[in-house]
Amino acid sequence: xxxxxxxxxxxxxxxxxxxxxxxxxxxxxxxxxxxxxxxxxxxxxxxxxxxxxxxxxxxxxxxxxxxxxxxxxxxxxxxxxxxxxxxxxxxxxxxxxxxxxxxxxxxxxxxxxxxxxxxxxxxxxxxxxxxxxxxxxxxxxxxxxxxxxxxxxxxxxxxxxxxxxxxxxxxxxxxxxxxxxxxxxxxxxxxxxxxxxxxxxxxxxxxxxxxxxxxxxxxxxxxxxxxxxxxxxxxxxxxxxxxxxxxxxxxxxxxxxxxxxxxxxxxxxxxxxxxxxxxxxxxxxxx
Amino acid sequence: xxxxxxxxxxxxxxxxxxxxxxxxxxxxxxxxxxxxxxxxxxxxxxxxxxxxxxxxxxxxxxxxxxxxxxxxxxxxxxxxxxxxxxxxxxxxxxxxxxxxxxxxxxxxxxxxxxxxxxxxxxxxxxxxxxxxxxxxxxxxxxxxxxxxxxxxxxxxxxxxxxxxxxxxxxxxxxxxxxxxxxxxxxxxxxxxxxxxxxxxxxxxxxxxxxxxxxxxxxxxxxxxxxxxxxxxxxxxxxxxxxxxxxxxxxxxxxxxxxxxxxxxxxxxxxxxxxxxxxxxxxxxxxxxxxxxx
Amino acid sequence: xxxxxxxxxxxxxxxxxxxxxxxxxxxxxxxxxxxxxxxxxxxxxxxxxxxxxxxxxxxxxxxxxxxxxxxxxxxxxxxxxxxxxxxxxxxxxxxxxxxxxxxxxxxxxxxxxxxxxxxxxxxxxxxxxxxxxxxxxxxxxxxxxxxxxxxxxxxxxxxxxxxxxxxxxxxxxxxxxxxxxxxxxxxxxxxxxxxxxxxxxxxxxxxxxxxxxxxxxxxxxxxxxxxxxxxxxxxxxxxxxxxxxxxxxxxxxxxxxxxxxxxxxxxxxxxxxxxxxxxxxxxxxxxxxxxxxxxxxxxxxxxxxxxxxxxxxxxxxxxxxxxxxxxxxxxxxxxxxxxxxxxxxxxxxxxxxxxxxxxxxxxxxxxxxxxxxxxxxxxxxxxxxxxxxxxxxx
Numbered sequence: 001x002x003x004x005x006x007x008x009x010x011x012x013x014x015x016x017x018x019x020x021x022x023x024x025x026x027x028x029x030x031x032x033x034x035x036x037x038x039x040x041x042x043x044x045x046x047x048x049x050x051x052x053x054x055x056x057x058x059x060x061x062x063x064x065x066x067x068x069x070x071x072x073x074x075x076x077x078x079x080x081x082x083x084x085x086x087x088x089x090x091x092x093x094x095x096x097x098x099x100x101x102x103x104x105x106x107x108x109x110x111x112x113x114x115x116x117x118x119x120x121x122x123x124x125x126x127x128x129x130x131x132x133x134x135x136x137x138x139x140x141x142x143x144x145x146x147x148x149x150x151x152x153x154x155x156x157x158x159x160x161x162x163x164x165x166x167x168x169x170x171x172x173x174x175x176x177x178x179x180x181x182x183x184x185x186x187x188x189x190x191x192x193x194x195x196x197x198x199x200x201x202x203x204x205x206x207x208x209x210x211x212x213x214x215x216x217x218x219x220x221x222x223x224x225x226x227x228x229x230x231x232x233x234x235x236x237x238x239x240x241x242x243x244x245x246x247x248x249x250x251x252x253x254x255x256x257x258x259x260x261x262x263x264x265x266x267x268x269x270x271x272x273x274x275x276x277x278x279x280x281x282x283x284x285x286x287x
Numbered sequence: 288x289x290x291x292x293x294x295x296x297x298x299x300x301x302x303x304x305x306x307x308x309x310x311x312x313x314x315x316x317x318x319x320x321x322x323x324x325x326x327x328x329x330x331x332x333x334x335x336x337x338x339x340x341x342x343x344x345x346x347x348x349x350x351x352x353x354x355x356x357x358x359x360x361x362x363x364x365x366x367x368x369x370x371x372x373x374x375x376x377x378x379x380x381x382x383x384x385x386x387x388x389x390x391x392x393x394x395x396x397x398x399x400x401x402x403x404x405x406x407x408x409x410x411x412x413x414x415x416x417x418x419x420x421x422x423x424x425x426x427x428x429x430x431x432x433x434x435x436x437x438x439x440x441x442x443x444x445x446x447x448x449x450x451x452x453x454x455x456x457x458x459x460x461x462x463x464x465x466x467x468x469x470x471x472x473x474x475x476x477x478x479x480x481x482x483x484x485x486x487x488x489x490x491x492x493x494x495x496x497x498x499x500x501x502x503x504x505x506x507x508x509x510x511x512x513x514x515x516x517x518x519x520x521x522x523x524x525x526x527x528x529x530x531x532x533x534x535x536x537x538x539x540x541x542x543x544x545x546x547x548x549x550x551x552x553x554x555x556x557x558x559x560x561x562x563x564x565x566x567x568x569x570x571x572x573x574x575x576x577x578x579x580x
Numbered sequence: 581x582x583x584x585x586x587x588x589x590x591x592x593x594x595x596x597x598x599x600x601x602x603x604x605x606x607x608x609x610x611x612x613x614x615x616x617x618x619x620x621x622x623x624x625x626x627x628x629x630x631x632x633x634x635x636x637x638x639x640x641x642x643x644x645x646x647x648x649x650x651x652x653x654x655x656x657x658x659x660x661x662x663x664x665x666x667x668x669x670x671x672x673x674x675x676x677x678x679x680x681x682x683x684x685x686x687x688x689x690x691x692x693x694x695x696x697x698x699x700x701x702x703x704x705x706x707x708x709x710x711x712x713x714x715x716x717x718x719x720x721x722x723x724x725x726x727x728x729x730x731x732x733x734x735x736x737x738x739x740x741x742x743x744x745x746x747x748x749x750x751x752x753x754x755x756x757x758x759x760x761x762x763x764x765x766x767x768x769x770x771x772x773x774x775x776x777x778x779x780x781x782x783x784x785x786x787x788x789x790x791x792x793x794x795x796x797x798x799x800x801x802x803x804x805x806x807x808x809x810x811x812x813x814x815x816x817x818x819x820x821x822x823x824x825x826x827x828x829x830x831x832x833x834x835x836x837x838x839x840x841x842x843x844x845x846x847x848x849x850x851x852x853x854x855x856x857x858x859x860x861x862x863x864x865x866x867x868x869x870x871x872x873x874x875x876x877x878x879x880x881x882x883x884x885x886x887x888x889x890x891x892x893x894x895x896x897x898x899x900x901x902x903x904x905x906x907x908x909x910x911x912x913x914x915x916x917x918x919x920x921x922x923x924x925x926x927x928x929x930x931x932x933x934x935x936x937x938x939x940x941x942x943x944x945x946x947x948x949x950x951x952x953x954x955x956x957x958x959x960x961x962x963x964x965x966x967x968x969x970x971x972x973x974x
Contacts, residue, residue: 063429133516195296
């Protein structure tokens with residue numbers, strides 16, 4: 001091949017090569033832009049929600065910035081109503097955890113010891129509360145218990161929320177159980193352990209990480225629930241109901257301050273969780 | 288069933304069975320049957336309950352169908368929920384693909400942390416954020432007017448606002464299942480397809496999407512169900528003229544006090560949701576066991 | 581590494597420990613006669629799993645203090661058998677006796693057996709000593725005593741001072757020992773071992789073989805060992821039961837199984853062998869004549885072999901001689917190749933004149949190797965009728 005033909009072929013090659021490179025570059029640029037826009041879409045509204053807590057305006061907003069202030073944050077911690085709403089939400093969440101963890105574990109064991117059609121049927125039944133709109137669960141719980149003379153309140157809220165949160169707990173426990181080596185159970189039985197001891201010393205410790213995660217999930221689900229709670233709350237005012245009512249009756253940036261605190265505690269919780277996972281991971285690795 | 292007693296012994300196994308029965312029967316099935324029962328009976332003052340007039344009727348459902356705009360609102364709820372589902376699906380698919388197949392481990396970590404907060408955030412607060420954004424004097428109008436795109440503020444509250452708020456609230460429930468499903472696809476399959484000369488569109492349509500269908504089905508089922516049953520978004524972002532079906536249900540219960548009719552409306556909502564869920568699963572040829580994990 | 585030493589010195593501890601137990605156990609033995617009951621007795625046991633017969637009616641006696649192995653290919657039902665003895669499964673028919681006591685409806689946690697699993701099944705979230713003492717915890721023994729006992733057992737298996745570690749911090753062989761200590765902690769009458777060595781590498785496996793054998797002899801505990809590895813079974817056991825397709829093929833000492841196989845399966849599964857097919861032409865007083873495409877051969881036989889039956893003659897590679905003179909049987913062969921194994925070589929030859937080429941193995945000692953036929957050469961191999969056995973087709 002002569003120098004001339006090489007140069008010619010290079011000339012033919014070059015443009016097509018750079019064109020492909022340009023296209024790829026454009027594509028990755030577009031992908032980057034899209035990702036940034038998506039993140040902006042996710043975080044932007046929360047940013048605005050949080051920022052409005054510092055605006056010296058009686059209505060929560062950011063667009064006319066009327067000066068920075070911390071008074072809404074201060075007001076938040078002096079607001080007795082919000083405190084009561086938090087306590088109310090806390091009581092409900094604690095109740096939901098107490099109900100849904102044991103029942104979820106029981107359901108996971110019952111499900112995994114069924115086979116064939118019975119298992120499919122039980123499975124469909126057990127996940128159905130997740131597939132029914134929250135307000136329908138609220139309605140049916142209210143109608144049933146009113147017939148028995150029980151009015152809305154903590155009890156019904158805990159029951160109604162638990163009825164679908166149990167499904168989530170059950171799924172998490174089942175996922176963990178599927179990785180369980182049943183010979184450990186046999187080994188313990190073979191060493192003379194009673195079934196109760198096997199459950200307490202082998203299965204529960206094994207399920208501990210899943211139970212902890214399920215506990216967090218149950219708490220969050222309960223804490224943020226609105227649709228179901230609305231129908232069964234009776235005269236109680238948990239946080240979500242309180243916020244929604246405030247929107248109707250006079251919203252102040254105190255609610256934004258509350259949102260900010262909740263976001264901060266979520267981040268803190270997530271960081272702590274990650275730390276805990278890492279430490280566990282490190283222990284397991286050195287192990 | 289005997290396995291549970293063999294495995295845990297009579298006391299503990301019995302405990303489990305009783306707990307599960309209390310849950311499924313006492314908290315799910317029986318209340319559901321009570322709701323259906325109420326929905327089929329007329330609303331009567333207490334003295335007349337159990338009397339000759341207290342018979343099974345289809346009146347409450349007929350009322351919904353014949354009402355001047357309740358039926359229409361019902362359809363609007365279905366349609367809007369479908370719209371929210373489609374919108375979140377389109378919005379999420381590229382991100383899910385990027386996260387599952389393209390992103391480095393480090394990028395994925397950062398993204399997951401960024402998404403965690405909106406995911407764990409209260410639905411009411413997420414709605415509230417949009418309530419602030421869409422306000423007449425809010426940042427959206429202010430921004431658009433500053434850019435010269437609007438001459439005067441627009442009233443965003445209403446059906447459009449509700450759909451936007453819902454899409455925002457449920458977008459991650461679509462993202463995570465799809466992302467999980469795509470993550471199980473081997474990179475080699477995509478390389479092989481590319482090697483064989485498939486275009487990017489074709490790779491997605493013929494390889495990635497079929498592989499991710501379980502995730503897509505799961506995401507769609509959950510987003511649709513949550514959108515159709517949402518009370519928060521319409522309550523915060525709706526306008527007086529744009530009522531939502533869940534709001535009507537609430538009114539029957541707590542403003543008008545006709546629980547029987549409210550129950551009927553709830554039953555209608557539930558039936559619609561379950562049939563859409565089953566329809567979606569059939570459409571994607573996915574069974575319930577693999578859809579929800 | 582002086583772990584073997586360690587084990588030996590610490591055995592006295594276990595010896596005293598176990599003799600106490602034996603004294604107690606003698607009290608509740610339900611046997612009138614003076615002869616001690618079998619450690620394990622299976623009588624007409626059958627096991628069905630939804631239509632498929634995992635165990636076909638079988639009976640078995642394992643003597644006290646015996647190292648007994650079940651040898652069979654995977655899927656032959658040997659693990660099922662083990663689970664029937666340990667009580668994880670209930671037989672569809674028949675009875676299981678442990679120490680002379682009927683185990684009908686006795687659950688696994690009430691049986692005097694301990695099991696060592698293939699996966700070992702150590703509890704990963706418990707320390708080593710908690711693992712070892714788990715059986716004692718189940719019996720309500722106090723914590724300080726459990727701890728003491730666990731330390732003693734860990735010393736016994738040459739792991740002193742490892743109590744505070746987690747199982748994941750141990751090597752494969754160490755985990756093995758923890759599993760053994762855990763099983764011995766409950767002073768079982770019978771130790772059931774489900775292929776515990778299969779996860780180890782070859783060298784460690786061979787080392788653990790001698791350790792296990794040693795442990796069994798010193799403790800006197802009956803070992804019921806399951807394996808698919810014939811060399812493992814032959815090397816360690818007092819007696820071996822060969823199992824195939826849910827049925828017992830033969831029970832005997834390793835020597836008996838090797839030299840007097842009772843079925844074609846045993847003959848071909850235990851050790852290397854050569855098979856020559858044919859039809860029985862005559863049989864009388866323990867000797868039979870087989871006629872086949874490769875010729876006419878005489879060999880030993882068991883009662884019940886009738887003329888006209890299709891059968892196979894089995895002869896071990898080491899029973900084949902390069903010289904045909906002076907032997908009742910001779911086989912025309914063509915030498916194919918030699919595989920050197922050190923002290924001896926395995927010669928592979930093909931039967932001459934056969935319709936399809938069939939390979940025959942001969943063991944040739946290093947000394948005779950120089951006189952062996954060259955590759956490609958035809959020769960006749962001779963063997964005594966005493967070294968051959970004729971077994972009927974199934």
